[in-house]
Amino acid sequence: MRKKSILALVLAGCLAGLSLTGCSSKENSSDVGNDSSNTPEGKTKLKAIIVKHSLTKDVTQMKWLAEIEEKANVEIEWQQISADWDQKKSALFASGEIPDLLFNATSNSDFVQFNGLFEDLGPLIEKDAPNIQKMFSEHPELKTLATQIDGKLYGTPRYKGIWPGSTASMFINKTWLDNLGLQVPTTWDELETVLLAFRDGDPNQNGDKTDEIPMDFNPLGWDFTPKLLLGSLGLPLSNGASDGYFTEGAQVKNFYVDERFKTLMQFLQKLYSQNLISKEVVTQDYSKYQSVARGNGTTAKVGFTWGWETGDRFGNELKDQYVTLPQLKQHADSTDELYWSNDYYYQNYGSNAVSVSARSKNKEAAMRFIDGFYEPVVSLQVLFGGMNDTDKGIKDNGDGTYAILPPADASLDPGSWKWTNSFADNGPMYIADTLKDKVTLGSDMQNVLKEKAVYDELLNKADEKSNVYPQNFMKYSTEDTNTLAMNQANVNNITDQKWANWLTTKVDIEKEWAAYVASVNSSGLEQNLQIRQKAYDEYLSTLK
Amino acid sequence: MKPAQTTVPHQTLRGNGWLRKHAGHYQLWLMVLPAVIYIAIFCYGPMYGIQLAFREFNFSKGLTGGEWAGLKYFEQYFNSPMFWPTLRNTFIIAFFSILLGFPMPILLALVVNSIRSNRRKRILQTTVYMPYFISTVVLVALLQIMLSPTTGLIDGFLKALHLIPADTNLIGDPGAFVPVYVISAIWQACGWNSIIFIAALSSVDAQQYDAARIDGANRWQTVWHVEIPAILPTIIILLIMNMGSILSVGFEKTFLMQNSLNKPVSEVISTYVFNVGVKSNQFSFGSAVGLFNTLINFTFLMLANALAKKTSKISLM
Numbered sequence: 001m002r003k004k005s006i007l008a009l010v011l012a013g014c015l016a017g018l019s020l021t022g023c024s025s026k027e028n029s030s031d032v033g034n035d036s037s038n039t040p041e042g043k044t045k046l047k048a049i050i051v052k053h054s055l056t057k058d059v060t061q062m063k064w065l066a067e068i069e070e071k072a073n074v075e076i077e078w079q080q081i082s083a084d085w086d087q088k089k090s091a092l093f094a095s096g097e098i099p100d101l102l103f104n105a106t107s108n109s110d111f112v113q114f115n116g117l118f119e120d121l122g123p124l125i126e127k128d129a130p131n132i133q134k135m136f137s138e139h140p141e142l143k144t145l146a147t148q149i150d151g152k153l154y155g156t157p158r159y160k161g162i163w164p165g166s167t168a169s170m171f172i173n174k175t176w177l178d179n180l181g182l183q184v185p186t187t188w189d190e191l192e193t194v195l196l197a198f199r200d201g202d203p204n205q206n207g208d209k210t211d212e213i214p215m216d217f218n219p220l221g222w223d224f225t226p227k228l229l230l231g232s233l234g235l236p237l238s239n240g241a242s243d244g245y246f247t248e249g250a251q252v253k254n255f256y257v258d259e260r261f262k263t264l265m266q267f268l269q270k271l272y273s274q275n276l277i278s279k280e281v282v283t284q285d286y287s288k289y290q291s292v293a294r295g296n297g298t299t300a301k302v303g304f305t306w307g308w309e310t311g312d313r314f315g316n317e318l319k320d321q322y323v324t325l326p327q328l329k330q331h332a333d334s335t336d337e338l339y340w341s342n343d344y345y346y347q348n349y350g351s352n353a354v355s356v357s358a359r360s361k362n363k364e365a366a367m368r369f370i371d372g373f374y375e376p377v378v379s380l381q382v383l384f385g386g387m388n389d390t391d392k393g394i395k396d397n398g399d400g401t402y403a404i405l406p407p408a409d410a411s412l413d414p415g416s417w418k419w420t421n422s423f424a425d426n427g428p429m430y431i432a433d434t435l436k437d438k439v440t441l442g443s444d445m446q447n448v449l450k451e452k453a454v455y456d457e458l459l460n461k462a463d464e465k466s467n468v469y470p471q472n473f474m475k476y477s478t479e480d481t482n483t484l485a486m487n488q489a490n491v492n493n494i495t496d497q498k499w500a501n502w503l504t505t506k507v508d509i510e511k512e513w514a515a516y517v518a519s520v521n522s523s524g525l526e527q528n529l530q531i532r533q534k535a536y537d538e539y540l541s542t543l544k
Numbered sequence: 545m546k547p548a549q550t551t552v553p554h555q556t557l558r559g560n561g562w563l564r565k566h567a568g569h570y571q572l573w574l575m576v577l578p579a580v581i582y583i584a585i586f587c588y589g590p591m592y593g594i595q596l597a598f599r600e601f602n603f604s605k606g607l608t609g610g611e612w613a614g615l616k617y618f619e620q621y622f623n624s625p626m627f628w629p630t631l632r633n634t635f636i637i638a639f640f641s642i643l644l645g646f647p648m649p650i651l652l653a654l655v656v657n658s659i660r661s662n663r664r665k666r667i668l669q670t671t672v673y674m675p676y677f678i679s680t681v682v683l684v685a686l687l688q689i690m691l692s693p694t695t696g697l698i699d700g701f702l703k704a705l706h707l708i709p710a711d712t713n714l715i716g717d718p719g720a721f722v723p724v725y726v727i728s729a730i731w732q733a734c735g736w737n738s739i740i741f742i743a744a745l746s747s748v749d750a751q752q753y754d755a756a757r758i759d760g761a762n763r764w765q766t767v768w769h770v771e772i773p774a775i776l777p778t779i780i781i782l783l784i785m786n787m788g789s790i791l792s793v794g795f796e797k798t799f800l801m802q803n804s805l806n807k808p809v810s811e812v813i814s815t816y817v818f819n820v821g822v823k824s825n826q827f828s829f830g831s832a833v834g835l836f837n838t839l840i841n842f843t844f845l846m847l848a849n850a851l852a853k854k855t856s857k858i859s860l861m
Contacts, residue, residue: 086823219804
C-alpha cells in the first residue's frame with residue numbers, strides 16, 4: 001500500500017514535470033503554426049516574427065503596415081526581435097515551432113539545415129502574388145537570387161535599385177589640410193606625409209597637439225576599413241567581400257592570402273608604428289568608432305577614415321570639414337589598375353525578406369499579405385515610412401511623384417528617422433525602376449549619391465562576368481554548406497588574429513607570410529575556394 | 545494505514561536488505577523526492593541529447609533521428625587546427641582562475657571574521673559581495689571603459705604609476721587577457737564566495753579561542769591552529785567541486801571580452817563551440833566538442849576527489 005502510494009506520487013511528479021518541460025510538442029504546435037481561427041470580423045489571424053533594427057519602433061504603430069493587413073484581410077500578431085537573433089534562431093528553428101511568417105529572419109543555410117521547416121513559395125507566388133510575379137518578370141535575376149539549389153523558393157527577395165554602388169567612402173578632413181597648407185593626397189606615399197603632418201601639427205587648432213587621431217577604421221573584416229585600399233593594387237573587391245572573398249578574372253580568390261594583402265598590411269604596420277592609427281582600432285566597437293569621429297562638438301578629432309556618408313560619420317557640426325577621397329595610387333609611378341569595391345548587388349538586392357512556415361494553415365492568406373508589400377508604392381513606404389499624416393514618411397505630390405519627408409522628429413538625422421519609422425532596408429520591397437525617377441530622395445540619400453559620385457568611373461569598370469562576386473546569389477548543397485561553415489570558422493580564427501597582430505606589433509610580415517598562407521590554406525581555405533568556384537561558375541552560366 | 549516503524553514484518557521484506565534498511569526512514573526519502581525528480585527530469589532527462597554527438601544531425605528526423613556517424617565529429621575536432629589552441633587556452637584560464645581565485649575568498653573570510661565591530665563587519669561584507677550581482681555584460685562594458693588605452697581610468701592610473709608600459713592596451717594585449725579576466729573575476733565573486741567560509745567560521749566553538757588565548761597563541765597562531773582546521777573540510781569539498789568545473793570556463797565573459805587582438809589566448813572550448821556549433825548550425829560537431837569538455841571535467845573531479853580522500857579522508861563520495 002505504502003509502496004504503491006509512493007510510486008503514484010513519483011509518477012504524478014514526473015507527469016507534472018514532463019508537461020512543464022514542453023515535451024508535449026504536439027499540443028503546442030497547434031496554436032503556433034496551425035491556428036486557423038478567424039477574428040470576429042472574419043479576418044484571418046496569423047503570427048509573425050520580425051527581426052528589426054534596434055532603432056525601429058513598435059511595428060504595430062505603423063499605419064502603412066496596418067493598411068497592408070487591412071487590404072489582405074488578415075490580422076497579424078507580431079513578435080519583434082531586435083537583438084541576438086543569431087543565437088535565438090537556432091533554438092527556435094530546432095524546436096520546429098515557428099510562426100506563420102518570418103520577416104528578415106532566415107538565411108539560405110537555414111533552409112539547408114532545417115529542411116522541411118519552410119514552405120516552398122514558388123507555387124503560392126504563381127497563384128496569389130501578382131506583385132511578386134511582376135517583379136520577377138521585370139528582374140528575372142531576383143528569381144535566380146531567391147531560388148535555392150533544389151529549385152525551390154523559401155524566401156522572397158528584396159530590390160531597391162536606388163542605392164549607390166559602393167558601401168564605403170574614404171574621407172579626409174579638408175579643413176585640416178588647408179590649415180596645414182597641404183594638398184589632398186593621391187597616393188599612399190602622399191597619404192603618409194599628410195598623416196604625419198596631422199600627427200605633428202595642430203590641424204584642429206585647439207592648442208593641443210595630442211588630441212588628433214590621424215587615421216581610424218573598423219576591424220578589418222567589416223565595411224569601413226582599409227581593405228578598400230586593396231583596390232589601389234589592382235585587386236577588385238566587390239559586394240562587401242565578406243570573409244575576404246572576391247573574384248578576379250572569373251576566379252574566386254581570398255584576399256587574406258593574396259600578395260597584395262601582404263603589401264597593404266606592411267603599409268598599415270608602418271603607419272601604426274609611427275603612431276598614425278588610433279590605438280583602439282582593433283578593440284573599439286562600432287559605437288565608439290562613430291562617437292570618436294564626431295569629435296567634441298565643433299572640434300574634429302579624426303583626419304582620415306572610412307564611412308557611409310559625412311553626416312552619418314561626423315555629425316551635422318563637422319560634416320562640412322570632410323571631403324570624399326578618390327581611390328589612391330600606391331606610388332606616383334604605379335601602373336596598377338585602380339578599383340573601388342563594386343557593391344551594387346550588396347546594396348540593392350537582398351534575399352530572404354520573408355519566409356513562411358510549412359506548417360501554416362493559412363498559406364494563401366500569408367502570401368496575400370506578403371504580396372501587399374511588393375506593390376511599388378507600398379514598398380516605398382516600407383523603406384521610408386508611411387504616406388499618411390500619422391507616419392509622416394513620404395509626401396504624395398499628387399502627380400505621380402513622391403518626396404521623402406525630412407524627419408518629423410527634429411532631433412533625428414534622416415537616416416535614423418528612416419530606421420525608426422519603418423522597416424527600412426530590412427523590409428520586403430520592390431522599388432520598380434519606373435518609380436525611381438519619380439521619387440525625390442531625402443537630404444541624406446542625395447548627399448550619399450553626390451559624395452560617392454567620385455567612385456562612379458571605377459565602379460563602372462568592374463566586369464560583371466569576371467570581377468564582380470555577389471555572394472548572395474551563390475547556392476550550396478547541404479554538404480557544401482556544412483563544409484564551408486566549418487572551414488570558415490577555422491580560417492577566420494587565423495586571419496582574424498593575424499592581421500591584428502601584424503598591425504599592432506613590429507614583426508616581420510615578409511618572414512611570416514609563407515607559413516601563414518600555408519596554415520590558412522590547410523585550415524580549409526583551399527577547399528572552400530573550390531566549392532565557391534563551382535557555385536560561381538554555375539552563377540556565371542546563368543548570366544546573359 | 546498505521547504508520548510503519550522499523551518493526552516491519554519480516555516475511556514481506558525478506559531477502560531485500562536495501563529496502564529493509566531504508567524503509568524506516570521513508571520521511572527522509574519523501575523529503576528528498578522533489579530534488580530527485582528535478583534532477584531526473586532536468587539533468588538526466590536531457591542527456592539523451594548527447595547522442596547527437598555521434599549522429600548526423602537531421603532536422604526533419606529530430607535530435608535522435610539522424611544516421612549514426614560514430615566518432616566522426618570527435619575526430620574532426622581532434623584533427624582540427626583549433627584543437628590544441630582551444631584546449632590550451634581553456635586550461636590556462638581555468639588554472640589561474642582556481643589558483644588565484646580559490647584562496648581569495650578564504651583570506652577574505654578570515655579577515656571579516658577577525659573584525660570585532662558587528663557594524664563594520666556588515667558594511668564590509670555587503671560592500672564586497674555586491675559586485676556579484678553585476679551582470680556579465682555590464683561588467684565587460686565597465687572593463688572596456690575603465691581599461692581603454694586612451695580614456696580608461698584604471699589604465700591611466702596604472703600608467704601614471706609606471707606599473708605597466710605606456711603603450712599597453714589592456715583590453716587587446718594577449719598577455720593582459722588572463723590577468724584582466726582573473727582579477728576582474730576575483731573582484732566580482734570573492735565576496736560572494738566568502739560567505740560560506742564565514743558561515744563555517746562562525747561555528748567555531750568560542751572555547752577553542754579561549755583555550756588558544758590561554759595557551760598564549762597570537763592572532764596568526766589562532767588563525768593557523770584554530771580557524772583553518774575548522775574550515776578545512778569546507779575548503780576541500782569546495783575545491784573538489786571547483787575542480788569538476790575546471791574546463792567550463794565562463795562562456796559569456798570570455799566571448800564578450802574577445803577581440804581580434806586577444807583571440808590567440810581568448811578562444812576557448814566554449815566560444816569555439818558557439819562559433820562553429822551554434823552560429824554555423826553545426827550541431828553535431830558542437831555537441832561532440834561539448835561532450836569532450838564534460839569528460840575532462842569529470843576526470844578532474846574524480847582525480848581531485850580521490851586525492852583528497854587519500855590525503856585527508858575528506859571527500860564527496
